[in-house]
Amino acid sequence: MLGIDEQIHPTAVIAKGAKLGKNVKVGPYVVIGENVVIGDDTKIYPNVVIDGWTTIGKNCTIYAGVSIGGEPQDLKFADERSYVVIGDNTKIRECVTINRGTGEDSETRIGSNVLLMAYAHVAHNCIVGNNVILANCATLAGHVVVEDRAIIGGLSGVHQFVKIGRNAMIGGASKIVQDIPPFVIADGNPATVAGLNNVGIARAGIVAAVRSNLKKAYRILYRSGLTLEKAIETMEQELEMSEEIEHLLRFLRNVERGICRGNKRCNSENQ
Incomplete structure (x- = not known):
C-alpha cells in the first residue's frame, strides 16, 4: 500500500481537525473528516471514507472501499451530531458500511478484536x-445488539431491535426477527434454534460443569413446553448459578421481541 518510509499517501484528503495517532498509515484516495480520531498503528487502505464524529481504536485495519460514520439510512435522521466508536484490533474488510447513530449524541459502537468481512453492514445505533x-x-x-463472541453467517439479515446473545452462532443466509439467546445455534429463514453452540462454548474456555448446566438450561427453555416466564423460574430453581447461567437469565428477563423458537427436527439428546 505504502512504502516503508511513507505514512500518508499524497492523494489522501485529511481534514485539518482530524486527529491521527502514531504510525497511522493512510492509502491513496482516502477521505478523513473533520471530527475523526484514529488510534495508533491503524492501517487504512485505498478509497476509504471516514466521516462524522468517528473514533477508531489502535491497531485496526480498514480495507479498500469501506465507509464509516456516514449519515444513517433513517428517515428520522435530522442532521444531528451522532457518533461511531470502534475499539482496538478490529479488522474491517472491503466495502463494509458503518453508519452513525440517529438521535442527538447517540452512537453506533463496535468493540475490540472484531472481524467485519466484506460488504457487511452495521446500521445506526447498533452495539x-x-x-x-x-x-x-x-x-x-x-438498534441491533450483538453480544461478545457471537458469529453471524454470511448473507444473514438481522431485524431492527433484535438482540443476539453472547457466544451465539447464526448460520449463513438466515433471517433473524426475534432475539437469539446466548450460547445457541440458530439457522434458517425464518431462523430457528437448533441446539447449543457446543464448539463455541468450548473454545470460549467454559468449564465442563458450566457446559453441563447450559445443556440443562437449553432443555428447560426449548424442550419443556414451558412459557418463557416459567422456564426462567424453573432455571432459577433447578440450576447451579454461575456467571454464564446468570448472564443467560439476565438476557431472557430482558427479551422484548420474544426469543427465536426451537427447531425440533434439529434437537437431539446430545445437544
Whole structure:
C-alpha cells in the first residue's frame, strides 16, 4: 500500500481537525473528516471514507472501499451530531458500511478484536461487542445488539431491535426477527434454534460443569413446553448459578421481541 518510509499517501484528503495517532498509515484516495480520531498503528487502505464524529481504536485495519460514520439510512435522521466508536484490533474488510447513530449524541459502537468481512453492514445505533464476527454481506438493521463472541453467517439479515446473545452462532443466509439467546445455534429463514453452540462454548474456555448446566438450561427453555416466564423460574430453581447461567437469565428477563423458537427436527439428546 505504502512504502516503508511513507505514512500518508499524497492523494489522501485529511481534514485539518482530524486527529491521527502514531504510525497511522493512510492509502491513496482516502477521505478523513473533520471530527475523526484514529488510534495508533491503524492501517487504512485505498478509497476509504471516514466521516462524522468517528473514533477508531489502535491497531485496526480498514480495507479498500469501506465507509464509516456516514449519515444513517433513517428517515428520522435530522442532521444531528451522532457518533461511531470502534475499539482496538478490529479488522474491517472491503466495502463494509458503518453508519452513525440517529438521535442527538447517540452512537453506533463496535468493540475490540472484531472481524467485519466484506460488504457487511452495521446500521445506526447498533452495539456490537468484542470478538464478534460478521461474515460476508451480514447485515444489521438499526438498534441491533450483538453480544461478545457471537458469529453471524454470511448473507444473514438481522431485524431492527433484535438482540443476539453472547457466544451465539447464526448460520449463513438466515433471517433473524426475534432475539437469539446466548450460547445457541440458530439457522434458517425464518431462523430457528437448533441446539447449543457446543464448539463455541468450548473454545470460549467454559468449564465442563458450566457446559453441563447450559445443556440443562437449553432443555428447560426449548424442550419443556414451558412459557418463557416459567422456564426462567424453573432455571432459577433447578440450576447451579454461575456467571454464564446468570448472564443467560439476565438476557431472557430482558427479551422484548420474544426469543427465536426451537427447531425440533434439529434437537437431539446430545445437544
